[in-house]
Amino acid sequence: MTTDDSTEAAPARRSLADVTPPIALGPLDGRYRAVVAPLVDHLSEAALNRERVHVEVEWLIHLTSHHVVPGAPMLSGEEREHLRRIVLEFDEHTVAELAATERITVHDVKAVEYLIKERLAAAPATLGSDTVLPQVSELVHFACTSEDINNLAYALMVQGAVRKVWLPSAKALVDQVAAMAHEHAEVPMLARTHGQPATPTTLGKELAVLAHRLRRQLRRIDGAEYLGKINGATGTYGAHLAAVPGADWIAISRGFVEHLGLTWNPLTTQIESHDWQAELYADMARFNRVLHNLATDVWTYISLGYFAQVRGQGTVGSSTMPHKVNPIRFENAEANLEISSALLDTLGATLVTSRLQRDLTDSTTQRNIGPAVGHSLLALDNVRRGLAGLDADPAAMARDLDANWEVLGEAVQSAMRAAGVAGVRGMENPYERLKELTRGHRITGDDMREFVLGLGLPEHVAQRLAAMTPATYTGAAAELVHYLDSPSVSD
Known part of the structure; x- marks a missing residue:
């Protein structure tokens, strides 16, 4: 029996979703990765987790350094450095560790909290058995939503x-x-x-x-x-004051936010x-x-x-x-x-x-x-x-200018208006006369000079306009560029 080729199933393509290393879905992480790579340190999911760790660590240090919670031990310089090293050494292994924890917690911030607590529990192996870091474990994420x-x-x-x-x-x-x-x-x-x-x-x-x-x-x-x-959970410091009613939590909050280099929102x-x-x-x-x-x-x-x-x-x-x-x-x-x-x-x-x-x-x-x-x-x-x-x-710009002498019509009619105001006769209807000369057709330099010299303008005005070309009719354009360097220019 002959099989119709048109009904044969096409061979299955290999799934690109299974390729290792993973193929980027979007161009920023694919074709254009090299250009935008510096943003990965700031705006990636890994960067978000690193900053979460940074905030949690600094909050723990802030609480202990300011004796906020009665009975909490002070941290030594070595212990504070140990905590901050969690942030400094945040790498692909930390990313993987957080991902594994989040699969269990199904909560990204809770995974960060557990990561820090695990580092505190392991601190004696690095800092010695007398370190107080395990004792402050419950101050991680203290009173925080x-x-x-x-x-x-x-x-x-x-x-x-x-x-x-x-x-x-x-x-x-x-x-x-x-x-x-x-x-x-x-x-x-x-x-x-x-x-x-x-x-x-x-x-x-x-x-x-x-x-x-x-x-x-x-x-x-x-x-x-x-x-x-x-x-806190609704912006009221409810948990803070319930746990430690004697602390000035508003001042503590403000000091911490400003310590991070941010503006406090009350x-x-x-x-x-x-x-x-x-x-x-x-x-x-x-x-x-x-x-x-x-x-x-x-x-x-x-x-x-x-x-x-x-x-x-x-x-x-x-x-x-x-x-x-x-x-x-x-x-x-x-x-x-x-x-x-x-x-x-x-x-x-x-x-x-x-x-x-x-x-x-x-x-x-x-x-x-x-x-x-x-x-x-x-x-x-x-x-x-x-x-x-x-x-x-x-040169290309000059050719374009030389092909458009009609743009001098504005200059000539403005000079005619000024002369008319000064009492020079024959300057009536300047706009309309230039419109008739220039609109809808090209004129040459000779055409414009002939027109200007026949208007009856004062001699010095007529000669100034007759000497003008489209290339010299740029007003104060060049001078205006220098305002780029002037700090006194108003916004």
């Missing part, structure tokens, strides 16, 4: 990611744009409003506008507050309200969108020939057209900025709401902070590399 640990851990994570990784990259990019602005401050360029030829500017001034906008957002991000709390429910996160992510998303504007503008200047992509041409631009060097850095940046901004918007919108005193929507939401910041960091890298591969082409 999980969110006391989590909110502080996340604040430290985000603070580290922004200040140590994202901000340095963003500042380097803005400095790069500012340097280009100064370099090209006096290079005349035809402006385009609504896509149409408009009053000339300079390439440097247009780059300076973008650098100035980006720097404003960086100042806001640089000044962000990172809030934290450690006040009024919370079970969770720290995350408003600071929403504010920060809004500012970062706004920075993304300004940078997106830069990427699309530079892409357009490349398409107009104002920039030549001259470096890195060993790469394949097009798979079929050998003459092409595609502006892929800027296109990739656009896409990653859009993804990042969408995630940051979602984080900010979700995190500011919590039902009554607690729900868990923030828990899974905050696990996506890494991708949100990662796509922005990837875009920063793309734009920086894209800009580094560009050379301005003043």
